[in-house]
Amino acid sequence: MRQAIIELEDIKLKRGQRITLDVPDFKVLPGENVAVIGANGAGKSTLLQIIACLLNPGEGKVCVGGRIVGKDINVIEARRRMAMVLQRPYLLDITVFENVAIGLRMRGVPKNEVEARVNETLDLFGIGDLAKRHGRALSGGESQRVSLARAMVLKPELLLLDEPMSSLDVPTRMALLTELGRIIKKTGVTTVFVTHDVTEIPFLADRTVIMEGGKIIADGHVRQVLYKEMRGALSQLAGSANWLLREDGGKQYDNVSVSDSTCRSVESV
Amino acid sequence: MDLIAEGVTGAFQLFISRDPEVLRIALLTLRVSGLATIIGAVIGVPFGTALSLWSYRGRRRIAGLVNTGMGLPPVVAGLWVSIFLWRTGPLGFLRIMYTPTAMVIAQTAIALPIITGFTMAGVGQLDPGIRLQMLSLGASPWQLLYILIREARLSVLASIMAGFGRVVAEVGASMMVGGNLLGQTRVLTTATSMEVSKGNFGFAIALSIILVAITYVINASLTRIQQRS
Numbered sequence: 001m002r003q004a005i006i007e008l009e010d011i012k013l014k015r016g017q018r019i020t021l022d023v024p025d026f027k028v029l030p031g032e033n034v035a036v037i038g039a040n041g042a043g044k045s046t047l048l049q050i051i052a053c054l055l056n057p058g059e060g061k062v063c064v065g066g067r068i069v070g071k072d073i074n075v076i077e078a079r080r081r082m083a084m085v086l087q088r089p090y091l092l093d094i095t096v097f098e099n100v101a102i103g104l105r106m107r108g109v110p111k112n113e114v115e116a117r118v119n120e121t122l123d124l125f126g127i128g129d130l131a132k133r134h135g136r137a138l139s140g141g142e143s144q145r146v147s148l149a150r151a152m153v154l155k156p157e158l159l160l161l162d163e164p165m166s167s168l169d170v171p172t173r174m175a176l177l178t179e180l181g182r183i184i185k186k187t188g189v190t191t192v193f194v195t196h197d198v199t200e201i202p203f204l205a206d207r208t209v210i211m212e213g214g215k216i217i218a219d220g221h222v223r224q225v226l227y228k229e230m231r232g233a234l235s236q237l238a239g240s241a242n243w244l245l246r247e248d249g250g251k252q253y254d255n256v257s258v259s260d261s262t263c264r265s266v267e268s269v
Numbered sequence: 270m271d272l273i274a275e276g277v278t279g280a281f282q283l284f285i286s287r288d289p290e291v292l293r294i295a296l297l298t299l300r301v302s303g304l305a306t307i308i309g310a311v312i313g314v315p316f317g318t319a320l321s322l323w324s325y326r327g328r329r330r331i332a333g334l335v336n337t338g339m340g341l342p343p344v345v346a347g348l349w350v351s352i353f354l355w356r357t358g359p360l361g362f363l364r365i366m367y368t369p370t371a372m373v374i375a376q377t378a379i380a381l382p383i384i385t386g387f388t389m390a391g392v393g394q395l396d397p398g399i400r401l402q403m404l405s406l407g408a409s410p411w412q413l414l415y416i417l418i419r420e421a422r423l424s425v426l427a428s429i430m431a432g433f434g435r436v437v438a439e440v441g442a443s444m445m446v447g448g449n450l451l452g453q454t455r456v457l458t459t460a461t462s463m464e465v466s467k468g469n470f471g472f473a474i475a476l477s478i479i480l481v482a483i484t485y486v487i488n489a490s491l492t493r494i495q496q497r498s
Contacts, residue, residue, distance in 0.1 A: 052405050076409055084405035090398045093420055102416075103406040150406070160405070 002029050003066050005081075005158045005190055006051050011060035013046060013214075021046050021057070021214040028158065028192060033184060035205030035222070036194045043214040044194040048162050051192060053078045065157070080107060083151035084160040087167060089143040091135035096127070096146050099135045103154045121153040124183060141172040148180065152187070159184075161193040165200060177203040198226065276474020283475050290452075295479055298456040301369050302437040305376030309384045309436075310429050317388025317428070318418055322400065332389065338382025343375075347445030350375040354446065367448040372456070375442035380432035387431055391424020392417055426495045430488050437484055457483075 004027040013021035021043045028034055028051075036044045049055040050062060053075050064081055067073040083103065091099050097118055104114045122128045125145045130138065138146065144164060151159055165173040181203040184191055193204045201208060201222055208225040210218040218225045283291045320332055352358055354366040354374075365371045395417060403413050418425055440458040447454035449463060457480040464473035 054401060054404055076407060079405065080407035082405075084402070086398060086402055086405070088398055090396065090402040092399070092416065102403075106407050106409070106412050154406070 004029055004063070005065060006192075007061075007063040007066075008050065009061040009063070011050060011057045011062070013050070013055070013057045013059075019214060021050070023047065023060075023216060026209075026216065026219075028190060030157075030190055031188060032207055033191045033205045034193065034207045034209060035201045036192060036209045036211060037196060037198060037201065038211035039196065042211040044196075044211050045162055046214075047211065048084070048160055048192060048194050051158075052082055052084050052160050054084075080154075081156065082158040082160055083154045083156035084162065085144075085147050085151050085164045087163045089147035091138070091143055091146055094135055095131065096122070096133050096135055096138070097131040099146055100150045100153050103150060107154075117153050121149045124152070125149045125179070140168055141176060144168060144176065148176075152183065152189070155189075157190065159189050159191045161191060161204070163195055165195075166197075173200075180204060201226070272470050273474065275471040277478065279471045279475035280478040283479065291476070291479070293452065294455050294457055294460050294476075295483065297369060297454075298437065298458070298480070299483060301372045301443070301456060302376060302433060304373050305380050305436050306384075306429060306433040308373070308377045309380030309432050313381050313384030313428070313432070314388050314418055314425055315414055317385040318392045318414055318421075320385070321389045321393035322413075322417070335382050335386050335389065339386045341379060341382060342441065343379055343439035343443075344441035344445065346375050346378040347442030350378060350442065350446050366446065367450060367454060369447070369454060371446040372443050372454060375446045376436040376439065379439060379442060380436045383435055384428045384432040387428030388418075388421070388425055391421040391428065394424070395420055423495055426491055430491050433487060433491075434484065437480070 006026075006028045008023050008026040011021060011023040011026075012019055026047075036047060038044050046055065050057050053062065053064070053069055062069045062078075064073055064078040067078075069075060069078045092102065100118045100121060101114050104117060109117070119128065119131070122131055125148060127142065127145050127149065130142060130146070135143075135146065144167075148164065165177060168176065177200055184204060191204065193200075195201065205222055208218070208220065208222045209216055210225060210229060218229060317335075320328065320335065350371060351366070353360045354363065354371055355361055356364075356366070365374075399420060400413065400417065403416050408416065438458065440462050443449075443454070443456055444459050444462070447456070447459065449455050449459040455463075457476055461473045461476045461480065464470075464476060
C-alpha cells in the first residue's frame with residue numbers, strides 16, 4: 001500500500017467545551033486531488049490548517065509522510081513539505097519575483113536555482129512579464145496567480161488551497177480554475193482544495209469530502225459523493241414541498257406535486 | 270530680538286570657526302544618542318515585533334509596562350541607572366559612573382520602550398493573514414520576524430526616529446549619570462542647560478541651533494529612507 005502524504009488520526013479540536021472538529025481518520029495519498037466542501041463553519045479551513053501544521057489540534061496525531069509531527073518530524077520541516085494558498089494572496093511589499101522566491105529563500109536554495117525556478121514558474125502561470133512589478137500593484141487575478149506561483153515554485157508534496165478563487169470575479173475565476181486544473185494535471189501535484197462552491201470541484205478534484213458541523217459526512221469519488229448528496233437534498237426538498245402543499249390544501253397548486261419521481265428525473269439528466 | 274540674533278550669529282561663528290570644544294560636545298552627543306538608539310533598536314524592534322505576534326501568559330502586562338515606559342521621565346531613568354552604577358550600587362564595580370558609557374545606558378533605557386512600543390503598534394497593524402501565509406510557506410520564527418519587520422518598515426523607522434528624538438533632547442538622565450564634565454561627558458543639552466544657568470543666552474541659543482540642526486539632518490535622512498520605502 002502507498003504511503004499517505006498526510007494522515008490524521010483521532011483529531012479532536014475543542015474550543016471551550018465545544019468540539020469544533022472531529023476527524024477520526026483522514027488520509028491523502030500521493031497523486032490525489034481532494035476537494036473539501038461544506039457550508040460556512042463546517043470546519044473546512046480548520047481541517048486544512050491542521051493538515052498544514054498551522055494549528056495544533058490538541059488531541060490526535062498528524063502524520064506527514066508516515067512521520068508523526070512534533071515527534072518524528074518537527075513542525076517547520078513538516079510545513080516545508082507542503083505549500084498553501086489562502087483566500088487572499090497576501091503578497092509582500094516587494095517585487096513579484098521576490099514574492100515568488102520567498103519560500104525558496106527560506107529553504108536556503110542557491111541563488112542560481114532560485115532564479116531558474118522562479119522564472120520557470122512565472123512562465124508556467126503566464127505572468128513572466130510581471131516579474132519586476134510590485135506585489136501590491138497587481139489586479140486580483142494577477143495577485144492570485146502570483147500566490148499560486150509562490151506555492152508551486154516550492155514543488156510541494158502537497159498543495160493546500162483554501163478557497164483561492166473566492167475573492168475573484170466569475171470570468172477570472174473560470175479562467176484561473178481551468179489553468180490551475182491544467183497545471184495540477186501537468187505537474188501531478190497532490191492537492192487538498194477547500195471550497196464552498198460545488199461548481200469548482202470538477203476542475204480541480206477527483207475525490208470529494210463533505211464536511212458538516214466539524215465532521216466528515218461523506219468521502220469518495222467526486223461524482224459518487226455529489227450524486228448522493230444531490231439526491232439527499234432533493235428528497236428533503238420534495239418532503240418540504242409536499243408538506244407545504246398539504247398545509248395549503250393543495251387547492252391553488254393542483255398541477256404541482258413533488259415526489260421521488262422528481263428525483264429520478266433529475267438522476268436521468 | 271537682539272538675543273536671538275546674537276545666538277544665531279554665534280551658532281554660525283561656531284560652525285565656521287570649528288570650535289574644538291563645541292565640535293567635541295556635538296560629536297559626543299551624536300555618539301551617545303546614536304549608540305543608545307542603535308542598541309534600543311537592536312533590542313526593541315525584535316522585542317516589539319515578538320510582543321505583537323506571540324500570545325503567552327503575561328503578554329498584556331509586559332505590553333502595559335512597555336507603554337508606561339514610553340513616558341518614562343529621563344530623570345527617573347537617570348536616577349535608577351545612578352543607583353545601579355554608584356560605587357556602592359550593584360554594578361558599582363564596573364566604575365562607569367560619570368562616563369559616556371553610563372549615559373548610553375541611561376539613554377538606552379529611555380529609547381528602548383519608545384522603539385518597542387511603536388514597533389509593537391506598527392507590526393500589530395499588519396494583516397494577520399501575512400503571518401499565516403509565511404508560516405505555511407515554511408518560515409522559521411526568525412525568518413518570520415525578519416519578514417514582518419520588513420513589512421512594517423515604515424512604522425519601525427518612525428519608532429527609531431522617535432527614540433532618537435527623545436534621547437538626543439533629554440537633559441535629566443545625562444546630567445545625573447554623566448555629570449556634565451567638560452571634555453568628558455558634556456553633551457549639547459547639558460551644555461545648553463549650563464550656559465542658560467550662567468546667563469550666557471547667546472551661547473546657549475547657538476548650542477540649541479546646532480542640536481536642532483543635527484536632529485534635523487538625521488531625521489531628514491531617515492525620512493528619506495522611509496519615503497523611498
